[in-house]
Amino acid sequence: MLPVGSFSLGNYISQIVDILLVTYVFYKLIMLIRGTKAVQLLKGIVIIVAVWLASSFFELRTMSWLMDKAITYGLLAIIIIFQPELRRALEQLGRGKLFSRAGGAEEEEMEKSIAAIVKATGYMAKRRIGAIMSFERETGLTDYVETGIPIHSKLTSELLTNIFVPNTPLHDGAVILRPNEIIAAGCYLPLTESPFVSKELGTRHRAAIGVSEVTDAITVVVSEETGGVSITKNGEIHRNLDEESLKNLLTAELMGSGRSASSSRWNWRGKKNGQTP
Structure with missing residues (x-):
C-alpha cells in the first residue's frame, strides 16, 4: 500500500508542477504580445476555436468542417502573422532573458x-x-x-x-x-x-x-x-x-x-x- 500511496502523492505533485509551469509559460507569452497587434489576432483565434467547439457540440457538420479547415491552415498563418513576436521570444530565450530576472x-x-x-x-x-x-x-x-x-x-x-x-x-x-x-x-x-x-x-x-x-x-x-x-x-x-x-x-x-x-x-x-x- 505504501508504494501505491507514494506513487499517488508523487503523481499529484507532478501534476501540480506541470500546471504551474504551463501557467507560467502562458503568462510570459501573454506579457510578450501584450500591447501589440497580436493581442487582437489572439482574440480572433479564441473566437474561431469557440465557434469550432460549439459547432462540434451541436453537430453542425458544415460549420464544423469549415472550422476544421480554418484551424488547420490557421496554424501556418499564425506563424507568419506572429513572426515578430516569435522572433523576439526566441531571441530572449537564446539570451536567457525570457524566464529570468536581470543579472x-x-x-x-x-x-x-x-x-x-x-x-x-x-x-x-x-x-x-x-x-x-x-x-x-x-x-x-x-x-x-x-x-x-x-x-x-x-x-x-x-x-x-x-x-x-x-x-x-x-x-x-x-x-x-x-x-x-x-x-x-x-x-x-x-x-x-x-x-x-x-x-x-x-x-x-x-x-x-x-x-x-x-x-x-x-x-x-x-x-x-x-x-x-x-x-x-x-x-x-x-x-x-x-x-x-x-x-x-x-x-x-x-x-x-x-x-x-x-x-x-x-x-x-x-x-x-x-x-x-
Whole structure:
C-alpha cells in the first residue's frame, strides 16, 4: 500500500508542477504580445476555436468542417502573422532573458540607463525642450518601434538631448528605450481616451498615458511649455518631478527595488497630479 500511496502523492505533485509551469509559460507569452497587434489576432483565434467547439457540440457538420479547415491552415498563418513576436521570444530565450530576472551585468546597464535618462531630462527641463521617452519592459513595444526611425545606438544623455532638439526631424515623436540602448526615435504612441485626464495635458502627456494603459512601459515626459517632468505607469501620471524623485521612481520601477512602496505612491499621486476625479 505504501508504494501505491507514494506513487499517488508523487503523481499529484507532478501534476501540480506541470500546471504551474504551463501557467507560467502562458503568462510570459501573454506579457510578450501584450500591447501589440497580436493581442487582437489572439482574440480572433479564441473566437474561431469557440465557434469550432460549439459547432462540434451541436453537430453542425458544415460549420464544423469549415472550422476544421480554418484551424488547420490557421496554424501556418499564425506563424507568419506572429513572426515578430516569435522572433523576439526566441531571441530572449537564446539570451536567457525570457524566464529570468536581470543579472549583475544587466543591473549595471540599467543603472547607466537611468543615469542617462535623468541627466538628459534635467538638461531638457531647464531649457524647456519637449521630450517623451518610453522604456520597454516585459511588454513588447515592437508595433510602436516600427512607426519610427530605427536607431539601435548606445543610450547616452547627449544623444537623447540631440534627438529632441527643436526643429530636428525626430523631435516630435517618442523615443523607445531598452537597457543601455536607444531602439528608435520619432515613434507614434497611442493617445489616451480616458475622460478623467486633465485637459491641461498636451499630446506628449496623453501619449505617455496612452501607452501606459496598454503596456507596462515606463514613460518620461518633459513639457515644452513649463519644463515640468512627468512619468507614467499603468494609466496614471506623476507630475512635477525633480531629478532626485525621477531617479528614485525609475530605480524602483526598472530595477525592482521598493516596488511595493512605489505602488502605493502611484495609487494616490497619479490621480492627484494628472487626472480629474
